[in-house]
Amino acid sequence: MRATQTRCQIRPMRLGDIPQVMDIERESFPSMWPQTTYRRELKNKLARYLVAYQPMDEHSIAATPEREPGLTGLLRRIFSSSSPTKERILGLVGLWCMMGEGHIVTIAVREAYRRQGIAEVLVVAILETAREAGQDGVTLEYRISNHAARRLYEKYGFSQVGVRARYYSDNQEDAVLMSTAPLRSSKFQRLLSQRIEEQRARWGDEYPLAGSLGRLLGATPSG
Numbered sequence: 001m002r003a004t005q006t007r008c009q010i011r012p013m014r015l016g017d018i019p020q021v022m023d024i025e026r027e028s029f030p031s032m033w034p035q036t037t038y039r040r041e042l043k044n045k046l047a048r049y050l051v052a053y054q055p056m057d058e059h060s061i062a063a064t065p066e067r068e069p070g071l072t073g074l075l076r077r078i079f080s081s082s083s084p085t086k087e088r089i090l091g092l093v094g095l096w097c098m099m100g101e102g103h104i105v106t107i108a109v110r111e112a113y114r115r116q117g118i119a120e121v122l123v124v125a126i127l128e129t130a131r132e133a134g135q136d137g138v139t140l141e142y143r144i145s146n147h148a149a150r151r152l153y154e155k156y157g158f159s160q161v162g163v164r165a166r167y168y169s170d171n172q173e174d175a176v177l178m179s180t181a182p183l184r185s186s187k188f189q190r191l192l193s194q195r196i197e198e199q200r201a202r203w204g205d206e207y208p209l210a211g212s213l214g215r216l217l218g219a220t221p222s223g
């Protein structure tokens with residue numbers, strides 16, 4: 001594991017995660033889902049939501065990068081929508097399973113923890129979840145200006161299949177549609193295995209999916 005990387009684990013999202021998930025949404029997207037949507041989504045049998053989380057103890061709470069000193073920090077912590085918790089949610093990913101085709105509806109990583117490979121781990125986890133849920137392939141869309149998202153998705157075998165003009169109502173931006181090859185195809189499995197090996201090499205003993213891919217498969221939302 002690299003010195004700059006944050007130890008984390010992956011598990012299905014729970015109701016109690018929603019306040020922290022909203023914090024991540026707020027800093028990641030121009031418009032966000034209301035809390036009620038997440039509450040509904042966690043009961044949606046066709047949806048799967050996973051989070052990357054950092055188990056927290058008092059020491060690591062004190063060491064978190066966004067902890068602000070002084071009165072401002074104190075007030076922000078008191079009035080923050082995040083309730084005190086033993087786990088810090090670092091990122092999330094959501095999937096809808098519709099008639100054999102998975103659709104990634106959201107993915108985001110807490111700003112202070114980006115560029116550590118957390119999104120890549122979430123992508124592998126959700127692709128495996130989709131495969132185990134019997135989906136043939138996975139689609140998604142992203143804002144055409146979002147180069148980070150494009151590079152992430154291309155790295156995991158997504159390729160462009162279309163453009164929806166002025167899809168995003170807040171700024172009339174185009175959406176780019178992407179899709180994977182069939183998840184069970186040897187071409188796709190070869191790529192995924194290669195990426196998983198790279199992730200193992202990067203994370204070493206702390207690889208968040210080590211031994212847990214099986215547990216994630218078929219993960220259902222829980223409260």
Ligand SMILES: CC(C)(COP(=O)(O)OP(=O)(O)OC[C@H]1O[C@@H](n2cnc3c(N)ncnc32)[C@H](O)[C@@H]1OP(=O)(O)O)[C@@H](O)C(=O)NCCC(=O)NCCS
Nearest residue numbers: 028107108109114115116117118119120142148149151152
């Ligand atoms: C996109 C996002 C999820 C990436 O999360 P992350 O944990 O920082 O990504 P990772 O560290 O796992 O990076 C994986 C790959 O993504 C690409 N990538 C990620 N951030 C990038 C950036 N700022 N610029 C260029 N490429 C980037 C790279 O290909 C990277 O692989 P590399 O390290 O070998 O170059 C994160 O930037 C985010 O939450 N953005 C806001 C929400 C969003 O745009 N979500 C996608 C909506 S479609």
